[in-house]
Amino acid sequence: MPVQKIRVRFRMNGQEHEQEIPSNITLLELIRDELGLTGTKEGCEIGECGACTVLLDGKPVYACLILAPKVDGREVITIEGIGEEGKLHPLQEAFLTHGAVQCGFCTPGMLLSAKALLDKNSHPSREEIEEAISGNLCRCTGYLQIVNAIEAIRSGEKE
């Protein structure tokens, strides 16, 4: 059976996109395979690991669980779109200086979950930070330096 194609319009990392896509692919496949943005990772495909986290209208979602046609008329932000041109997002900076990156496979998803939190709550408590990243697994860091990095932004600490 030939796969149906569907035309979708959406904003991706600040740019308007309009294109034909297979109707049965996931948002993760759209991002990685159709648009070639490989910063978003695939760790499980079943909504357990959080490596594929992106922002859909500002909310963190597991891109592996969302059907791509759902993005029609909406805005998607991936790791490639969180900093400004030539400048790191403060979270990226904080992850660097606080040693929050080890293998780096969870990092993009982790950063987007953290960004979603800080966008709506600029002074989260440690518990709120933990809540916000509780859907993102990291096998390397034990989370300590990740939470520290996010907390450093909250308190406006510059390093």
Place this chain on the structure above:
Amino acid sequence: MTMVVKGKVGESIPRVDALDKVLGKARFAADLKMEGLLYMKVLRSDRPHARIKDIRTEKAEQMPGVVRIFTHKDIPGKNRTGIINKDHPVLADEKVRFIGDAIALAVAHTEKQAEQAIGEIRVEYEDLPPIFDPQEALRSATLIHEKGNLLYERDITKGDVEQGFAESDIVIQRTYLTSMVEHTYLEPDAGVAWIDDEGRITVCASTQNPHYDHHEIVTSLALDPSQVRSIQATTGGGFGSKLDVTVQCFLALAVYYLRRPVRLVYTREEAYLATAKRHPLIMKYRTGVHRDGRLMAMDIDILGDTGAYGSYGIAVAGRAAVHATGPYRVPNVLVRSRMAYTNHPFCGAMRGFGVPQVAFAHESQMDILAEELGMDPFEIRLLNAFDRGSETATGQILKESVGMRECLRRVRKQRDEMQKVSAIPGKLVGMGIGAMWYGIGNTGVKNPSSACAELDHEGRFTLYTGAADIGQGSSTVLSQIAASEMGIGIEDIRLIRGDTALTPDAGATSASRQTYISGNAVREATGNLRKSVLAEASRFLEIPPQELTMEDGLVKSMKDGEILTTLEEVTARSYSEGKQLRAEGFFDPPTTNLNPETGQGIPYATYAFACHVADVQVDPNTGEVDVLRVVAAHDVGKAVNPSNVVGQIASGVAMGTGFALMEEFVPGQTRSMRQYLIPTVKDVPVVIPIIVEDPEPTGPFGAKGVGEPALIPTAPAILNALAQALGERIYHLPASLERVLKACRREGSS
């Protein structure tokens, strides 16, 4: 060159590879795209033990998009791999030995087509009786491998154990069990292979040891080593599992025939099904103690289930045996440690190589003895702990860098200064200690590393190392060692790592060996280069080399610090005379083979030591355990990058918490991340890291290692805390809800 140099040994600088990772630009194997890329899928056995009578691929070959199907018949070289013993076929030939054994490969234009082709391959089997228990395997007449079901036995004998028990006032005997654990690195195994510009079969994969991969590819394809190139892709964690070849030989085989780029990315389910696990061990401990608290004798029997293939089973059995006593002086020791084949998924290396398992046993024994003696658990450990001059069970005298007591003291002090955890009504609380020692590098065998340092004609420094950074931070640590030795800044160091065409062999990223062993190789290479530079400068300046020093990228006078010339100038002049500035470094830790009968010898050149204390809170009605905090002291010799060390400690505590309470891989039942839970941010305790630096004279700048030690004391500490909270001990890891509830009921009924 910059004037203020940053990144010397001892500084917490950001990792050298982290910028690309926060930008989402780091390319993992699954992110690599190539013109005309083909896709591979693997057909795997659905039987635990069966003879293969026939593999029929005709139908699959006719499927749309299929380029070719491969079976064992296509392998031109040797169809056996394995890091220590060669028992693992690339593709199953006579038999399959576990559910998940690879049988055939399909290559097609899309992943889906390859998947569909796999579904059309027919395998005719003749089932054989499967064995799932290592004790049964040793009795059974059914052979999983021709040479028998016993993979390996390591014995250690010291003193006279019966005499030791006779002189003991208290003797206790217990049996401890652990479960299979899945590494669950976040990046599923993946690789891409192609023919490079020089016509080499090139495999770029997620791996912990590109030079070993190279060797296996060369052997399986019967090629000359120069015809193959192996590159380590950015690797999303490994924890031991990516020491085995996974996708590498499959991809190389396809490219050998097709001469086109091919990619293979495991799904999480495939990574669970087909890759190594942590060995479950059955550990019988008999320990005797004098009434004053001194350990007198230990008789230990360890039996492990290595599953279908050897992988690192021999190393795990050996390391478990050497470390079985724990970090304590015991005059009389008898250890028997064995590994048996079964038809389970194969078990291999996992962070700690058997030591996390034996630490659970020896630390439980210590607490039971302390209780019997009415001694404080810190006191009994301090009394028996290794110190300078102590002799281990293998007869090695520990001469330097023995920070065990310091770790115990620092943890105790920290703990005394902190507020006691008070129980909320309805909950039970407990505190427990875990201590450990860990030999750096492989056990009693050669395990060298080499490195190369170079200055080009413009004075730019390049470090070449085969050491795979899988997230643990070796690229940063090795760069810092080079920066310190060379007297230049970290930003002036270009690092080329993990590419057999460019870098010398550094051995595996395993056994916590890269900082100590590759660190020494890097230091030597850089030191040699520095010497050449000073010799050159001495020639131009006409000043004896011993009066020159190098600092901040400048050649200075030793006497008054006067700047005499720059690195750029020296290199420019050398190169103008046709002289290259390039130096090699090599290090192999001084060890000896263990005596085959008595196990006596010097298995490691140096050891790391650690102690954790855990506070837990238990809900006796649900069995839920909350690990509130862990104080973790680690003697690392010297923290090359303290922030990295803290990262490793927090990492180890998290993985140790999973090992203690949550993680159990049940073959046949655990299929995906849905059935296998690893700690989330909410499951990990507050971690209070303490870095102890008792310098190791043979280490680079005094450094040892911390990667694996970080994990080892956590589970023992948690289990000892649980025993205190419940008044009942758990002897089987993980201490899952059910096991905790059962213990609560036992306590309630007694």
